[in-house]
Each structure stands twice: as C-alpha cells, then as structure tokens.
Amino acid sequence: MNLKLELIVLPVSDVDRARAFYEQAGFRLDLDKAANEQWRAVHLTPPGSEASIMFGSGLTSAAPGSVQGLYLITPDIDQARADLVGRGIAVSEVFHDDKGLVYHGHGGGGITHDGPGQGRVAGPHPERADYGSFATFSDPDGNGWVLQEVKNRAPGR
Template sequence: MNLKLELVVLPVSDVDRAKAFYEAAGFRLDLDKAVSADWRAVHFTPPGSECSIIFGKGLTSAVPGSTQGLYLVVSDVEKARAELVGRGIEVSEVFHDGGGLLFHGHEGGGITHELEGQGRIAGGHPDRADYGSFATFSDPDGNGWVLQEVTQRFPGR
C-alpha cells in the first residue's frame, strides 16, 4: 500500500493575510473558494512539491500558528533563502546543528534542525553534507517552515 502525504491544513487567523504571504513566497495558488460566510478554503502548492497546504475559515479548530516543522527540501539552501528574501519573506540565516548528533560520520550535525537557541551554528554544514544545512521562516501567524538542503537522498527515498 502506498500512502502519499498530499495536503497539510494550516491554522491561520486572517485568510487574506495568509494568502498574500504565500503568494509573495512564490507558492502556486490552486484554489480560493468560499461556499458561505463561515467556510472558505485557500489551497497553495510550493514550487516543485507534490504536497500542498490548505487554510481558510471553518477548516480546523487548531490554534493559528501552531503548525511547526514544515520542511521544504531544496538543492541549494543559500539560493532558496535569497529567493525568499528577495520576495520580501523574512528568513533566518543559514545554519547547521551543533547538538552533537552523529551525521554521516561527523559530530555536530543532524538530519533535522534544532530550535532557536538549541545548538544552531551559523553557516551551512561544514562539509555541505546532505540534510545538514537549514534556514527557517514563519508565516504571519507563526506557522513554522524549514528549508533543508538535500542534493542526494538517503537510499530508499
């Protein structure tokens, strides 16, 4: 059985503000449909992604901004960061983890990022190892995104 993640619901407080943010970030608008004053769905897909996001009114009871750790895999984290910054998105500087995780035989770099203040080291992974360099940004409600550099996937991916 194949199970493909294709849609993630994001909780937002202001649908139009979130729509403007994701348009500015370069996500493709797939749908903006309101069927009543109490229900509206806005659907976006990140460039090159098979998984999309949806937000709106009447879609979720989750607290706006409570979705964290949405990973966008990129082949060049510096370039992806620069493009988002050029689009007016506030993005952290590129960093790698210093939490002592063993990664490709090297101490000090994991396959997932550390939270702010938890061992982030400025700059990309020293060996530019796959899965080792990150940058983060948030939408206006605080839903958290991670850019992660991967040029060669682990086997089986």
C-alpha cells in the same frame, strides 16, 4: 501500499493575509473557494512540491500559528533563501547543528535542538552534507517552516 502526503491544513487568523504571504513566497494558488460566510478554503503548493497546504475559514479548530516544523527540501539552500528574501520573506541565516540532528517543533520558534551543547552554528554544514544545512521562516501567524538542503535524498525517498 503506496502513500503520499498530499495536504497539510494550516491554522491562520486572517485568510487573505495568509494567502498574500504564501503567494509572495512563490507558492502556486490552486484553489480559493468559499461555500458560504463560514467556510472558505485556500489551497497552495510550494514550487516543485507534490504536497500542498490549505487554510481558510471553518477548516480546523487548531490555534493560528500552532503548526511547526514544516520542512521544505531544496538542493541549494543559499539560492532558496536568497529567492525568499528577494520576495520580501524574513528568513533566518543559514545554519547547521553543532552535534547530532534531533529536531522537533517548538511553538513560535521553528526547530529546536535537544541535548546539552547542541545548537545552531552559523553557515551551512562544513561538508555540505545532505540534511545538514537549514534556514527558518514563519508565516504571519507564526506557523514555522524549515528550509533543509538535500542534494541526494536517502534511499527509498
């Protein structure tokens, strides 16, 4: 069986504001369609991605900003961060983990670190290890994104 992630629905409070944010971040607009006053779908795709996001009216009952830990993989985290910042997007500084990599979504904050003594250390991973350097940003509602540097994907990916 071959399955690919195609679409993630994001809960937002203001569809036009969210559309403007994601277009500013460089996402490609694929669709903006309203069937009536209660239903509208906006579909956008991150640059270089095969998977997309969708938000709108009448699409989900989830609370705006409740989606966390959306990973965008990039071969050059410094360049990706600089591009987003140049587009006016507030992005954290690049960081790496001080111990093991155990991440999960956390309301309002993007990623968190589990276990004693684990946390964010300023700068990219010292060896620039794949999957080891991060930066975070959020959309206007607080849906949390993580940039992660990966030059060589794990086998089978």
